[in-house]
Every structure is written in structure tokens, then in C-alpha cells.
Amino acid sequence: MTLLIVGATGTLGRQIAKHALDEGHTVRCLVRSFRRASFLKEWGAELIPGDLLYPETLPAAFEGVTAVIDAATARPTDSATLRQVDWDGKVSLIQAAKMAGVERFIFFSILNTDQYPHVPLMEIKRCTELFLEEAGLNYTVLRTAGFLQGLIGQYAIPILEKQAVWVMGNTSPIAYIDTQDLAKFAVRSLAVPETVGQTYPVVGTRAWSAYEIIRLCERLSGQEAKIWRMPGPLLGGVQSAARFFEWGLDLADRLAFMEVIASGKPLTADMAKTYETFGLSANDMTTLESYLQEYFNRIMRKMKEVEYERQKAKEKAASKRKKQSLFK
Template identity: 70%
Template sequence: MTLLITGATGTLGRQIARRALDEGYEVRCLVRSFRKASFLREWGAELVRGDLCEPATLLPAFEGVTAVIDAATTRPTDSLSIRQVDWDGKVALIQAAKEAGVDRFIFFSILDSEKHRDVPLMDVKYCTEQFLAESGLNYTILKPCGFMQGLIGQYAIPILEKQAVWVMGESSPIAYMDTQDIAKFAIQALKVPDTINRSFPVVGTRAWSAGEIIKLCERLSGQDAKVTRMPIGLLRSVQRMARFFQWGLNLADRLAFTEVVASGKPLTASMDDTYSTFGIDPNDTTTLEQYMQEYFSRIMKKLKELEYEREKAKEKSKKKKLFR
């Protein structure tokens, strides 16, 4: 089976590519830059140049492809808008997949997208779900709500570097999941017929609030966090201001999504049906405590090694001075 993966250079997409290659699939990655995606070729994937926003580049990438796993999405730093990539681009991708006659289409949406139609990213995800369901393709929709990988830059690194940790609004508890585990569900969906034409939540073992994550990081690092809270009113003011400028539209749309996770309403769901249907053991899912423990263990070990090297360098410097 040959898989076409979009968004393969991203946090989630690279884990999907790695998992698919490890399980023996032939992997083709649609990329805009061969240079930025060179690590995928080193892993064993085939790279094809293409852009979701340039529909003419898509169909050639589907030659010989059996299934598509779409993990692409706009990034906060992108010059293109959410609508251009996550709606226009996805419509073009689904249409190309339909024309190419692919057997399966795996799409990543966001948990509870249907409940937040006023948020551009959530609305676009919901509309794409509906478009895919009506396309005639055999699809599976997976709905995560947060990646554990994002917590490193948001909480762990600022605490280690004694920088401010920003917390907005009431901080909704979120059931974060390791992207390696999410990738496991994506690849498993290709093997399980009961996942066809269905949607599934793909979330972590429990929902964590910002305060709980900060306390966990403090305990594992042995350092106190400097917490700075941003009032929800200020967030809304920045969002309104950004909409006055063309360059600020993507930022404004992202800030609208931030308001969802600052509402205080938990983002989580039962995974019982998901685990049962996919045939995956819930005990194999990484917990947030395990993920953070592993990160801080590696970092603290590295910091001790660096401190040891500095002390050795100081001792050598002192001995040189004594013999001058």
C-alpha cells in the first residue's frame, strides 16, 4: 500500500510518516520544499513537490496512491490564511483524491469543532468534515484536541529558563495526547474496516488544566514557575486590533481559537469506543506524567553533564595558571 501524507514536516505529520515507514508502508510525502523535508527522504519516504493552494500540483502526486493521511494545517507564522489552506486547500485535496480513486482518506479535525462554529479554525474543520463525508470517499475522521509536544515550549522551557509562563483566561482542562500515539491511530485506521466513514475522538488519558501542568513541571524540574495571567478581555482587544490589518488576519483567527481554550470548559471525550474499534490497548497510551518525566529526565541529565564539563574546564584553567 502506498500512502500519500500531507503535512509530513509538521509535529504530527512526521510521526505519521515515521510510523508508516516502520510498519512497512510505501510513503510519499507532499511537500513544498525538498530542503525542509530532506529528513523524510533520509527516513525512506518519497518526496513529491506540491501545494494545497495550487490544485494543479496535486493530482500528479496521487499516481499509484492507495490512501491519503492529511495532517496539514496552517501555522501561526504562515502568510496564508486558515481559509486558504484549511478550506480551499483541503477541498482541492479531497477532489484530487476522489478523481484519483484512492481507497481511503484519513483526515484530522479538532475535537468539538461543531460546538465552536464562531471560531474560524473550528468552523473550517467542521465544514471540511461535512465536505469529506459527502465526497463519496471512504474516510475516517480523527479528532485530537492538543499535542503533548506543544507543552514543552509553553511550560517546560520557560520554567527551566526562569521565564514567564503565560496563562490565559480560565484555562480549559485539555486531554493532550502524544503525537506518536495519535500516529498509531492514524495507521491503524487503514487496517480496520469498522473505522470507515466514521469519526473518532483521539485524546489523552485525562484532561489537564494549566495550573496542574505547571505544578507537574515545577515538581519534575525542582524550580518555581513565574506565572503571568492574561485577562480574556485583553486577548479579545488584541484580536479585534489584528483584524484591522491584512497581515493580522491569520493572527486574529488564531487568537479566536485561543479563546476556546481559555473558556474554562474541558476539552476531552470518552475513548472507550475508539480503543475498542481500533483494537488498541489503552494501557499503551502515554500519559502526560510519563511524557514530562521523560523530557525532564533527559534535560536534567544533559544540564548535569554540561555543568560537569564546565567544572572540568575551570579546573584545567586553574592548573594552567599555576604553572605559568
């Protein structure tokens, strides 16, 4: 099967590309920069130039493509806005896929999109799901919550570096998933006919609150966290202020999503039907504990190696000074 992966340089997209290649699929990646995506070519993927913001660049990428796995999303560092990428870009992608007659289209959404119509990202995801369904494609929607990979920068690194960890509002428990596990479901769905025209939750083994994650990081690192709490009203004030400026509109849209995280409502779901349909089980999933344990073991080992080398250098320098003093 020839797959077109969109967003293949991202945290999730690269795992999808790798897993698809490992499964023997022919992988084509739509990329804006060949230099940034060079690692995908080294893995064995074909790189095709294209950009969701420029619909005219998309048709060439679909030649000979059997299925599309869409893992693209606007990044905070992008010049394009959330609406340009996650709505306008996705509409163009879906239309191009329909014109090309692709057999399957896999889309990633978020849990509980229908509960937050005033949160731009949630509403965009909901509308994209509807647009995809109405397009008449053989689609599968995978709704997730958050990635384990994001916890490193949010919690682990600040705690190790004795910096503040921000906690907002009532902190919703979130069932974070490893992107490698999510990639398995995405690629597996292509081989399971029952997933056509269906939507599935795909989340981690349990939901964790921010404070539970902080306590776990403290235990694994041996460090005490510095916690800064941001009240919900303050977050809302920042969001409102950002909307007064044109440059702040996309920032305000992103801050609006923080309301979901700070609402106290769990972002998790029953995975029983998903496991049964995809032929996987909870035992196949990476737990948050094991993921952070592996990370901290690796980092602590590296820190010990660095400290050992530093101590050796100090001893060598001291020995050299001692020898020099004997000849004075």
C-alpha cells in the same frame, strides 16, 4: 498499501510517516521543500513536489496512491493564511483524491467543532468534515485536542529558563496526546474496515489544566514557575484590534482559537469505543506525566553534563594560571 501523507514535515505528519514505514507501507510525502524534507527520504519515503495552495500540483502526487493521510495545517510562520491552507487547500486535496479514486482518506479534526461556529479554525474543521463526507470518499475523521509535544515550548522550557508562563482565562483542561500515539490510530484505521465513514475522538488518558501542568513541571524540574495571567477581556481586545488591519486578520483568527482554550470547558472525550474499534487500550498511550518525566530527566542530565564540563574547564584554567605564576 501506498500512502500519500500530506503535512509530513510537521510534528504529527513525521510520526505518521515513520510509523507507516515501520508497518511496511509504501510512503509518499507531498512536500514544498525537498531540503526541509530530506529526513523523510532518509527514512525511506518518496518525496513528491506539491503545494495545497496550487491545485494543479496535486494530481501527479496521487498516481498509484491507495490512501491519503492528511496532517497538514497552516503554521504561524507560514505566509499563507489559515483559510487558504485549512479550507481552500483541503478542498483542493479532497477533490484531487476523489478524482484519483483513492480508497481511503484520513482527516484530523478537533473536538467540539460544532460548539464554536464563531471561531474560524473550529468552523473550518467542521465544514471540512462535512465536505469530506459529501465528497463520497471512504473517510475516517480523528478528532483530537492537543499534542504533548507542544507543552515543551509552552511550559517546560520557560520554567527551566526562568521565563514567564502565560495562562489565559479559565484554562480549559485538555487531554493532550503524544503524536506517536495519534499516528498509531491513523495508520491502524487503514486496516480496520469498521472505521470507514466514521468519526472518532482520539485523545490522551486524562485532561490537564494549565495550572496542573505547571505544578507538575515545577516538581519535575525543581524550578518555580513565573506565571502571567491574561484576562479573557484583554485577549478579546487584542483580537478585535488585530481585525482593523489586513495583516492582522490571520492573527485575529488564531487568537480566536484561544477562546476555546480559555473557556474553561474541558477538551476531552470518552475513548472506550475508539479503543475497542482500533484494538488498542489506555495502556498503549503515553501519559503526560511519563512524557514530561522523560523530557526533564534528559534535560537535567544534559545540564549536569554541561555543568561538569564547565567546572573541569575552570579547574584546568586555574591550574594553568597557577603553573604560570610559579615561573614568574
